[in-house]
Amino acid sequence: MIKKIDFLFFGWIVHLFYPEYYRPKYGYQRYYILFFHYLIPQKLCRLNPRVRWPVHFTSKVLAPERIQKGVLCDPGDNHNNYIQANNGIIFGSNIELGPGVSIISSNHESDNLRAHTEGKPIVIGNHVWIGANSTILPEVSIGNNVIIGANSLVNKDIPSNSVAVGNPCKVIKQKEAYTEDLSQIIFSKKIPKKFSDFLNVNA
Template identity: 55%
Template structure:
């Protein structure tokens, strides 16, 4: 059963929602009952747009998190890499995030290692690819070139060194699949979001994409 939308919810969106939508053109979340817009204003807009912390990132990032090379990050909706505290994301070789991706506090996602012979340079690898409906729990590390399939849970403190197949729960150092992950059941409609969803993401709302 959906939560009741109160006058406080509506007022919060009217007063602050337009600022958030302007400040973060790649922020797509349910219009109500996700995070208060006044909270995003304080925790994200002021540090990013006024103080210049992660200034060029087009989605909300926590002021204690660091995003390197955000222009090399591609992401879907329901996905704001770095929105939790203490996250480090280095996208020198590119990172592709799907839709509905959660990243826990203290996680590191590193797309390029330093060259062993010339430490000032980074090795070139394929981009990291993370699918739809993925949650990476706290203090995990995802290393260069890794591919994580759809509907995957990565356990806290894991070190992801190799590809993880879809529909898996994986944990450990090195991270290994321990069991099957049931189909993702959370559903959304385009109408409930804070702004219109671009056509390239409409497929995510198809029933078939969740089965």
Template identity: 45%
Template sequence: MKKIIQNIFGLRKDVGINFYIADFFYRRILRQNADTPWAVHFTSTVYFPKKISRGKNVYPGDSPGNYIEASNGIVIGDYTNIGPNVGIISANHNLIDNAVVDTAAPIKIGNFCWIGMNAVILPGVELGDFTIVGAGTVVTKSFAEGYCVLGGTPAQIIKHLNKDACSQFSKTKYAN
């Protein structure tokens, strides 16, 4: 019965029906994250969802406690996971006038990335494919080459990943 309901309504198989019930209550009745066209955890906040471009199987804000601000735009690649309490902030306030929001390049997060719990990604950052951002990491600059593990504050590369192994994984596990 559960599979029939999932197929009819296009529900994801990796979350329970209770997630969708809470999402309906908070988004449709209480109007929290009402403009977001995908299901969002009731403790997460997504600002400017229309400025978020997301790939296959990506649902920004589906983990608890996410804060996603996309006024300058956010692009997220296929099969990227965003952990709990992650902050993705695409704009800063002007240093002189807090009422003014400074423009910046959009945040770009590649395919098959993993953003760990309590990580923060700041304006203009670009992360290449297969970038893992460790828990609690603050990403202040770009790592466009990808295939790495980031950690620390500010973020730095703590490990490089094997490109061939990553490519093979993506081809075998997620072949169309």
């Protein structure tokens, strides 16, 4: 009953201001927390105001218009995330970032610190967990079904179905297949058709 009241009072406001927020209707994050800890700092205090999904008030998302993302993925929603997307970042679906994660898509020019280098976007696949205080550097590609250990520095591509850790980050073992049945999730709003195949793949 409390969950339903929470949804009725705050859920519609959250969906109104966050058109790219696709999470389970209940059991992920309370809507009143999203309202007070995310929406008010973003929209009223102008912290990350252009981002179309929840970003924690301690986090920063730069160039959100250059970010593509799927469902079950809200870059910057954890504490102290730094997401810099000047060269673009392509996130898949079902991605979680631990606290303190930084994802940096472009470096500064060595002879002009007010300019950024151009390069390929960072690509992060589906079913990826990036552990606390890890850093993802420019032009890196991370495959599907990957775990990046805490405090890792990812400066080269990481293949699918792997666990990788360290500075620099290296694959230490293969990861078993991701088996969660995402088709059973009841989402808080209708999911775009383009994500239907992803959600039904393990059904």
